[in-house]
Amino acid sequence: MRALQTTLLMLCLAGCEARIAGPGGLTEPNKPSLPAFDPALPTRPVLTLPTHPDPMPLPSACAPNPYPGAAPMRRLSHDEYVNSLVDIFDIPSVQTVIRAEAAGFVADPQSLGFNNSAAFLDVKPVLAQQYMDAAEKIAAAAVVELSKLLPCTPVTGQEQVCATQFIQRFGKKLYRHALTADEQALLLAAYNKGKTGYDFKTGIEFVVFAALQSPQFMYRTELDEPGVAAVRIVNPSELASRLSYLLWQSTPDDALLTAAETGQLSTAQDVELQARRMIADPKAQRFFNFISQWLDLEALTNARRDGTLFPSWNAALISALRAENQTFVANVIFQGDGKLATLLGADFTYLNQTLSQHYGFGNVTGGTLQKVTNPVGRRGLLMQGGVLSVHDKENRTSIVRRGLAIRTQLLCQVIPAPPPNIPSLGPVDQTLSQADRLAEHRTNPSCATCHTMMDPLGQVFESIDATGKSRTVDEGGHVVKTAGEVTQTKGINGAVADGADLVSKLSSATEVRECFSLQLYRFSTGRQEVTTDACSREQLNARFAATDADVRELLVGLTQTDDFLFRATTPP
């Protein structure tokens, strides 16, 4: 905490006299602004970060110089592509086309559990062609009612005036900055090809089609001048994009773009002010996308269940289970106390009639989700049907995969690879319960190493079946036993009685808080943490701890780190 205060003081005071020399040279002499990188000052310590079992030791203090980690160029994720275009095209018929087209994009490779990893989001031939095909459909839909799209009415003989107005306005929204003369000229050339060969409307269609494929839209780039210092301040226009993709997973709104242009996005305080405004906006609820990827909730959509064993499993139930997760997260984080402990350990959830009947509690009628008190033995997000069941099999629960999720997603630990050649398993007594069969499995030493990390964490959830319903007897007719054990952690080792007991331990554990902070850090930076991130992560963890793990404050905190406000330059 002392280090955090020192850093904040540095940010607030040391740079009071400094002027920001971003593009356009906008300065606000009366505002405190950010310090420049001084190569004469010592840089911050570089540490090796082991990941297991102690995943993230952090330095005790940071040196005076800002020390940001890498900020590679980022291609929009498919979610960001949809959000950006939906926010730009305020026309429902066009928004429908945008969503439908992006749903067909080839899914990006996962890394660290997320699908927005900078290193793997490139434009290979298949995606380039899909972008082109999508742009064709979106552009065609956008020009159906030109009057809704254009800021002006074209005058015969002087159509280019209106086309230019459209290009400037649309281009700025799409490219996230006022167009340069070159950018405008290229879009005008596309317009002229369509106008000359066909007509005005075609010219506008050619503009939309081309602009949607432009790297200025597709990539978030932060350019460094040749010869620049190793670290520089992130300029206001870059900060606007960083903020909007962090908090809305979308393009900046007019308020952000204007703030960037008028010098109102020049200090850490400016950034914090915008962050708080943005967190209060409904678009902030796209935060659920992070939760969904973190906990693998995307898998729910195509999760199948044996129709004989689980006749109630259908698309309506799947959709309701997802709505429960989404409503719960939105209410806890944005309407409720915002605490991680509540997210993980709440004694309430949100059910509609479908869910109430499925779970057998709450007595809710109608389609609207309502707040309901959980029964004993069921707590928080992790024990909701849509969260547990993504790990299960079609015909049964999966103790191993449920335990694996706790170990990797909540504790940020690594399960080592099994050895190359495993001896044959002896015959397994199929009449035993799953937990007992796994216990037998663990008598084989080459299996035990990893399975002791997973099975005792997963078996505590056996009181909930593969569709999320509570039960007392498992698929094989055995009376459910929920006793388990937490091992190989820093502070919460010991026996646990059931899922609620485990969840309660997790919800207040420091290492779970730090893991959550790390997961959000990975998601927001689009990469794995490296040693140079140590100070930023320490700033973040300190802020999270100081607010009793308030997730909203963690989001604000992400905008106040060295990583966010400064850039490790990569000049050409």
Place this chain on the structure above:
Amino acid sequence: MRPFNRRHLLKGAAGIGLALPWLESMAQTATAPRRVVFVFTANGDQIARRFTTKTETGFVFDEFLAPLEPYRQNLLVMEGIHKYHNRLPDGERADGHEQGGSALAPWRSGAGSFPIGGTCDANGNNCQLIGYVKGPSVDKAIGDRVVADNPSVPQRHLNFRVGGNNNNIWNQSAHAGPEGTQAPIPPEVNPFTAYTRIFSGLDFTGQAALARRLAMKQSALDLVNAELNGLKPKLGVADRARLELHTESLRDIERGLMTPSGTEKESCGPLTLGAGFDHLNGANFDKVGQLFFKIIAMSFACDLTRSVNFNWSGNTDDRKYSAIGMTEGHHTLSHNSDTASFDKVRQIKKLLYQQTTQLFDALKALPEAGKSLWDHTLVVNWSELSQGDTHQFDNDLVVFAGGAHNYFRTGRYLNFASQGKRSFSNMLVCVWQYMGYSSVDSFGDPLLLPGGNGPLAGLT
């Protein structure tokens, strides 16, 4: 079948002034091209139950390979092939499924993406997250060579998977490379959108509409190329490399727009895919596979590509084959060593081989140069493991199928268990050489070729 007439369609484009230099190069080569399809099935098989007789020409298939019997004259059935992943250093090797599932890209694994797999120190500390393999897969690398040598072929390779919309270390077998770089290539999983994409531009009937479309695309490509070229010099090395890849992708699109693929090919024509269905629903896996097979065969007929990486699933796949009475998933079953589980694993494998023969039949159905596509194609059947319960990868079954220009002496069984050159990479060298790249004598990390470079012996 009514062939596309692309020459007619392109007259419209020429009419509005697009440069069409390729019209001169439309003359067709007399010989049929060489093609390869890799077909992946997951979780290994049961080594002891592959054959009942193992002699070179008198071999007899046991139960799960029986669906291949009608094609035996065009088969080269091989076992004893070793993936040698155990030779990769700690921290640069994922587990058998992950590393084996990337065996078409026989390189070391990188770090940094997945919490399962990887290595820890002797005390169980300092574990590394494992990552994707660091080099190209053979389907992509061959495709690069094909396209460099034959600019009229628009698609370097096709990369398909049945099922799954999440792309991770367990279900991506194609990789772009170059060596030293983690660059998985996400597969297409939707046959309907894949068909539209691959045959884009060939499915238009209105000439005026096509000309307008080409003009629009050309104008956008001009803009995107100009923007990319403007950005590249302003970026650091790593970011610039990603934009170079983008530029290369645009070149592929331009070649696709500008190439008269299909016009004169005798079997090239539009496909009817039928009514749509949920391609991600596991119950539809066979229908998805059949559609991809039709697309593969027609892509060959139109010479849109010559290299295909087809996957019945990801590795470690746990699909439940309910239609043949399975109550547990494939991977779950494959972990067990008891007789009943092996019976089920064999039934699943038999089903997948049965389904794969539909690719053979799709190729046979399309005539080419007095024969059929089957005679001018090599199909390589492979898995990530030799056998599931032991996770071993030292006795793989690989089945070459197809006439393949009579390059291989087929109708034979070969066991490489006692030979020096028996690695999966040696096998891939055979594929390179069949494809016409006879100077290629190794592929992948040298550690994976302990018996030396070169092809498996005795195939040709």
